[in-house]
Amino acid sequence: MASSTSSADDALARLKTGHEEFVKLVDEAREIRSFDRLAQANARPPMASVLTCSDSRVAPEIIFNQDLGDIYVVRQAGNVVTMSERASLEFAAAVFKCPLIVVMGHSQCRAVQSAIDAGLGKTFPGDIQELASLIAPAVAHAKETSGDRLENVTLQNVRMSVQQLLRSEVLSSLVDAGTLKIVGAYYSVESGKIRFL
Template sequence: MCKDCLGIDPQRRKILGASIALAGLALFGNALLPDTVQAQPARAAETPDEALKLLTEGNDRYVSNNARERDFSVNRVNTAAGQAPFASVLGCSDSRVAPELAFDQRPGDLFVVRVAGNFVTDEGLGSLEFGSAVLGAKLILVLGHSRCGAVTATIEALQKGNQLPGHIAGLASAMKPGIEATVDKGGADLVAAATIANVRYNVSQLEKTSPILADLIAKQQLRVVGGVYDLATGKVTLV
């Protein structure tokens, strides 16, 4: 994504990233009073491969309706001192897709950013930079889903003209770069193809747009992948 698309040039983004990191470290280093300090929760995975394995195994449990039992009261106490998510998810706002449930993870394990259409925004990118550079997430998953309304609306806007009301039109405009080429090609299941194209496009943007994320990827401390959640089965397929 070009600097005009995000509105922040690379040099300013480097400065912003450093500021985020310093602010985050200060926040998490000084947020607790001496009489309430507890041990930081342990991160469930310390490499990108381990993180992806945990997500895959968790989704398998979810699909087979064999999710782990959770003691949420204990988990709240354990995470009150801080958070150590092992993965971030850039997902759609669709109410039927809940990442913590879909991957059978506890609160505190996933750092989730959601917007209808699961595409990269300035604010979302800053959040994901924070999740990786400050909180230490080892993986970013761009998660689309079947029969996505935002994808369908963007396809219709490209085919018929963007006449969507209010700020909904802005969603279609923002998603256009990732979907337009697929719409031009056509095909039997255009929504499914456009959903995959949109996921892959935003994976690419995350890999190359942010110097902060690119540096972590180059050091093999972070990986960005894409997946599509099937609403009927709950299965996430990597794309």
């Protein structure tokens, strides 16, 4: 217990130090360049929305090398779509006029693996079981495909999340009008590269 408390304290200290460094960078940016870009980040629409996993290795701003204000990010273990994710993305598309949604799964996804394991009878505490059940249709669908099981289920889960978003009247009408595009993507943690589907 003591060690986990000290790990948490260490982590909080690192976040505070990191944020102080970030504030210094912002101050330097103000002096050197693009000050307006950061200051006015909220005044313009983000160029893209990204729905991806909460996995700590999959931070969209870093992977796509974009600044504050560029990407509207929705993160959820296993990048599944429930009401709150759909509403968040409707908000970006309809209110902010953000023209692109990328649904991005990734390799080594523990949330997708838990859904595969749940299909084999493993049980998980709390709402993790419910999360696994949201990914279960992708597990069932990918049963027929050959090759890497985790990758196949992850790809199918991305496709299903795209389909779930298209069930939103708000989003599908924007897609039909040609003002919104929704694409799937797969990020390889091993290579650092993204494959668009």
